[in-house]
Amino acid sequence: MKKSCLVILDANVVINAHEEKYWNVLVAGHKIYLPATVLRDEVQYFMDKDGKKIIDLSDLISKGSIIELEATAEEDALLQSCIQPSFLPSLDPGEREALALLKGLRCKNYLFCTADGLAIKGLSILGMANQGISVEKLLNKVGHTKQLRYRFTEKSFKRHIATGLEEKSLWLV
Numbered sequence: 001m002k003k004s005c006l007v008i009l010d011a012n013v014v015i016n017a018h019e020e021k022y023w024n025v026l027v028a029g030h031k032i033y034l035p036a037t038v039l040r041d042e043v044q045y046f047m048d049k050d051g052k053k054i055i056d057l058s059d060l061i062s063k064g065s066i067i068e069l070e071a072t073a074e075e076d077a078l079l080q081s082c083i084q085p086s087f088l089p090s091l092d093p094g095e096r097e098a099l100a101l102l103k104g105l106r107c108k109n110y111l112f113c114t115a116d117g118l119a120i121k122g123l124s125i126l127g128m129a130n131q132g133i134s135v136e137k138l139l140n141k142v143g144h145t146k147q148l149r150y151r152f153t154e155k156s157f158k159r160h161i162a163t164g165l166e167e168k169s170l171w172l173v
Contacts, residue, residue, distance in 0.1 A: 003031040004141045005133075008069065008098050008107065010114035011042035013135055013152075018046075018055050022139060022146055027065050029142030033110065035101065036070035038094035071097045075104035082126060087171045095119035102131050113138050115151040117160045124164025125171045132161065 007030045014034070017023040026032065034043075039057065048054045060066040079100040080088065088096060095114060099122050101107045111133040114120060123132040134157035136148055150156050 004029050006031045006110045008033045008101060008110050008112045010098060010116060011038045011094050012115045013113050014043045015046050016152060025139060025144045027060060032066045033069050034066055035094050035097035036068050037097045039068050042094050069101055071100040075100040079103045082173055084171045084173060090118050091122060102128055120157055120160035121164035124161045125168050129161045
């Protein structure tokens with residue numbers, strides 16, 4: 001199967017995809033990249049209700065099905081230079097790293113998939129709304145439909161993009 005697009009996933013998408021059983025569809029249909037922070041700190045230790053580790057990505061990493069990306073100090077500095085410092089602490093570290101990767105030159109053709117409203121607003125504020133994608137739309141690209149929680153839908157994504165556009169002047173440097 002030809003991969004649909006290059007996509008950087010946020011931890012909330014990886015976790016939800018495992019919980020709701022659409023993870024294999026994402027991996028089969030898209031070239032998946034994970035920010036180093038998401039891979040090393042955010043999803044690796046996720047446990048189910050019984051304390052059992054439910055996300056093990058080591059096989060997919062060794063096969064090259066998932067690729068780790070680490071933002072450089074320069075990419076993070078570029079992100080910091082574009083946005084008010086008071087906005088950055090509201091982002092989870094993985095989301096901040098994903099936005100830094102997208103702002104830098106290496107990931108210009110990548111999409112960022114998250115269900116976090118602040119991260120989606122961040123895309124919009126930074127003028128990168130076209131580099132964001134909802135889980136619903138990402139699944140639809142490979143012909144898969146699934147009932148999703150609202151925050152993972154296209155409607156929710158578009159609402160946060162619109163809010164980011166409205167607030168853009170408040171957060172840009």
